[in-house]
Amino acid sequence: MQMLADVTTPEIEDVEAIISAKDVSVFYGDKQALNNVNLDIPANQITSLIGPSGCGKSTFLRCLNRMNDTVFGCRVEGNITLDGQDIYAPEVDEVLLRARVGMVFQKPNPFPKSIYDNVAYGPRIHGLTRDKDELDEVVLTSLEKAGLLKEVKDRLNATGTGLSGGQQQRLCIARALAVQPDIILMDEPCSALDPIATARIEELIEELRENYTIIIVTHSMQQAARISQKTAFFHMGEIVEVGDTEQLFTNPRDDRTQGYITGRFG
Ligand SMILES: Nc1ncnc2c1ncn2[C@@H]1O[C@H](COP(=O)(O)OP(=O)(O)OP(=O)(O)O)[C@@H](O)[C@H]1O
Secondary structure, three states, rough: HHHHHHHHOOOHHHOOOEEEEEEEEEOOEEEEEEEEEEEEOOOOEEEEOOOOOOOOHHHHHHHHOOOOHHHOOOOEEEEEEEOOOOOOOOOOOOHHHHHEEEEOOOOOOOOOHHHHHHHHHHHHHHOOOHHHHHHHHHHHHHHOOOOOOOHHHOOOOOHHOOOOHHHHHHHHHHHHHHHOEEEEEHHHHHHHOOHHHHHHHHHHHHHHHOOOEEEEEEEHHHOOOOHEEEEEEEOOOEEEEEEHHHHHHHHHHHHHHHHOOOOOOO
């Protein structure tokens, strides 16, 4: 009977996992940052990763597109599959993996190039388009999907770094979308934005859910509660509790989750 108490809600169970992490441990040199983390990421849902500073949320996120490979001294153990394929298998091309599993960072980081070139960058290096017309189409469609086209269509040659913070973040989302990802990882994408820009990004994330799987690290419990269907609570390198977002926030099973969401620590 104990096992029945631990199963996730039907809404989540019904959805197929696009990413599955099993017994993932991560070390920075001698220091262990994650300890045997298990998590299934449902397709076309928004999954939030929450928890106190330093608990390993970003470390886990970076495992999902092998960004930790670029961190000196970082070692990842365990197994992570994307559509059943081991993403750490030797034959996997990390550049292609990172196109399929795109990433948006805390601080908007457009290239010091034009708005057009920022979005065209990925399709160009991956050779995704045959000619200028096709590239134009991808750039415009990506800007549209990122909710930015209306604001920038008359100044595509202006520099991306000249946009407001919220617009820059939407430009970074357009840049990720341009290489046709299935999954978008977002590491505190609103933490550098004001409340209005934050609300626009949240709306956008909810719209994107229709076509993409989104995993978001956030310090804002309100944000996790507003936009995500599934939430995982990390604490000291482990997942303490994971489940349906509403259940986790209204009726957490673990005292540590309760303590965190009621502001007793963190
Ligand atoms: N490049 C690194 N080298 C060494 N230790 C690191 C590195 N990156 C992270 N760590 C350590 O790993 C642990 C987990 O860090 P991580 O950034 O994943 O946590 P987090 O939950 O995302 O924190 P925050 O919410 O503050 O961003 C922390 O103790 C951190 O100091």
